[in-house]
Amino acid sequence: MDPTNSANFMSQLAQLSQVEQLQTVVSSSKISAAATLMGKSVTGVDANGSVVTGTVTGITNGANGPTLDVAGNFIDLSAVTQIGTV
Numbered sequence: 001m002d003p004t005n006s007a008n009f010m011s012q013l014a015q016l017s018q019v020e021q022l023q024t025v026v027s028s029s030k031i032s033a034a035a036t037l038m039g040k041s042v043t044g045v046d047a048n049g050s051v052v053t054g055t056v057t058g059i060t061n062g063a064n065g066p067t068l069d070v071a072g073n074f075i076d077l078s079a080v081t082q083i084g085t086v
Contacts, residue, residue: 034059034066034077042068043082044075053082 043053050073058069066077 030065030077031059031061034068037068037080037083041084042070042075042080044068044070044080046073046075046079 037056041055046052052070052073052075054071056068056070060067064076068075
């Protein structure tokens with residue numbers, strides 16, 4: 001593709017916009033999934049490799065996606081190994 005050609009440039013710009021929109025949808029889906037865990041008991045592995053179990057009391061959206069606050073410990077959503085209701 002030749003980005004100096006206006007038709008190709010517009011096509012590339014539209015493709016980039018679609019990718020950005022898809023990334024936004026994926027990010028929103030992950031945040032929604034994390035939000036459903038508020039008040040629930042989870043078990044997961046924190047950044048230090050320690051197994052943590054407790055109630056989810058908060059959620060932040062970091063560079064690696066949602067992070068759950070579990071009794072003052074932070075667990076990435078992807079590191080949750082078990083979910084249960086308190």
